[in-house]
Amino acid sequence: MKKDFMFTSESVTEGHPDKLCDQISDAIVDRFLQQDPYARIITECAVSTGIIFIAARFQSNTNNVDFTNVARQVIEKVGYDKKEFNAKTCSILTSLKELSPSKYHLFDEKTLSDEEIEKITVNNQVTVFGFACNQTYSLMPLPIWLAHKLARQISEVRSQQILPYLTPDGKTQIGVEYKNHRPYRIHSITVIASQNKPSKPEFQQLQDDIRETVIYPVFKDEDVKPDAQTRIFINPDGPFIRGGPAAHSGLTGRKNAIDTYGEYSKHSGSALSGKDPIRIDRVGAYIARYAAKNIVAAKLADECEIQLSYSIGLSRPVSVQVETFGTGKIADEEITTLLEKHFDFRLAGIIKQFNLRHLPSLTKGGFYRKLSAYGHVGRMDIELPWEKVDKVDVF
Known part of the structure; x- marks a missing residue:
């Protein structure tokens, strides 16, 4: 590794x-x-x-x-x-x-017996992945964690009228240097913020504003901060005017890496948004994250990737794979055995455990829409059932 x-x-x-x-x-x-x-x-x-x-x-x-x-x-x-x-x-x-x-x-699902849960099969095929690591308190990789924080802060300063000239469209990118497989320093920070007019404010003022109200606050409480050698790019191609659909088109499900682990870990090719909970390619990704996070929270590994493969007509995944990248305290095969014993990866079992059909009614303003920006996993601003670490005792 x-x-x-x-x-x-x-x-x-x-x-x-x-x-x-x-x-x-x-x-x-x-x-x-x-x-x-x-x-x-x-x-x-x-x-x-x-x-x-x-x-x-x-x-x-x-x-x-x-x-x-x-x-x-x-x-x-x-x-x-x-x-x-x-x-x-x-x-x-x-x-x-x-x-x-x-x-x-x-x-x-609330009234189903175990035998009845076993009879409910998936109706589409997919391989999904879940990942967790101890780089952040959310057990997410540091690069995507910081990229989300920056993007959220851009929206915050716009919506609170701190930088009223910004439009809703923006992008961020974080480069993190690793030493001995641990985050060591911030290599680069890129922020692309869209503004309403090319002359208001001037380009230099935009760059100064983004540094003061977006970048510096994001890193205030982070352990790994920018240093004198960190390369900071703010609209490196010049002013980005208006942005949004007037500048470039959009499509559901085109940001899978952003929705999951920032490509630090594998992710499914299937979109997560736009699907009800019967779709295993959505909810399977949630249970895989839940399993991986509990393994890392239990300190069985510093990093853990879970792979679940589902086939049409079966209730259970045909394959459960664990990869701890050499950081596991016990063998990956032993962790796999514990997962299959203590975690329910069946479709109806996932829906039952996470109450996935009823969360939109129980959550003010809806539930799934809140997942569709800033990640479906690793969220600390929403109480997500798959982010709980209530299974650590089984390990």
Whole structure:
């Protein structure tokens, strides 16, 4: 295992077109599940200059979801209000298909016996990954943790009118140097912030403002801070004017690395947003993170990657693999045995343990939409069931 290296991860704000699409898709999932916890909904979104396209396939006992209204609410909340793109004047096209009635998903997981859980199989195939490491208190890799913090801070100074000239679109990237496989120093910081007009403020003022209100506050309480040699790039290509869908298009599910571990670890090729909890390619990623995090929290390893492979027609993963990259206190095979004994990786078992169908109704403002920006894992601002470390005793 390489010990000395440099690794970069990126994040984007909620106004990035891809993230805007993720939020619209997950807001629609929330709305369906709030009305009918047993609804099936798969939805994708694409956005470009002045136009949004929503494709959805759904089955529900209620059909009161106004897709266009949900989209406009998200656009307004994200903060797009200029003439190039805003909630009132953008065109929204939809392609909606109501699925034929099926009893497959109409089970109440709270009342199922173990035998009944075993009979509920997955209906799509996927290999998902979960990861955890002890680089941060959230047990996430430091590069993606810092990239998310920077992106969130850009949105914060915009929404609080500290830098009112910023628009919702922004990007961040953090390069971290590792020494003996531990974060050693900050190699580089890149921030791309979109502004409304090229002359207000002047470019140098923008750079100074970003340093003072975004970069410095983010690193204030971090153990690894920028040093005199850290390379800081703020809009290195010059002013980024307006940004958003007026500048570049967006698509649901195009930011999988940002949604997970910043490519420090593997991630599935399947999108996480826009899917109800019956989709194992979404909820399988959550249970894999839960397993990996509990292993690291139990100090069985400094790093842990879990791989779960699911096949159509089976309830359990056909393969459970553990990789601790040489940091495990016991053999990876022994950890795998403990996982299979104490963790339920079956679809209905995951839905039951995490209460995934009912969280949109129990969470103010919806649940899944909050995951669609700044990561589905490693979140400390939302109480996520897969971020709990309540299984450490089994190890």
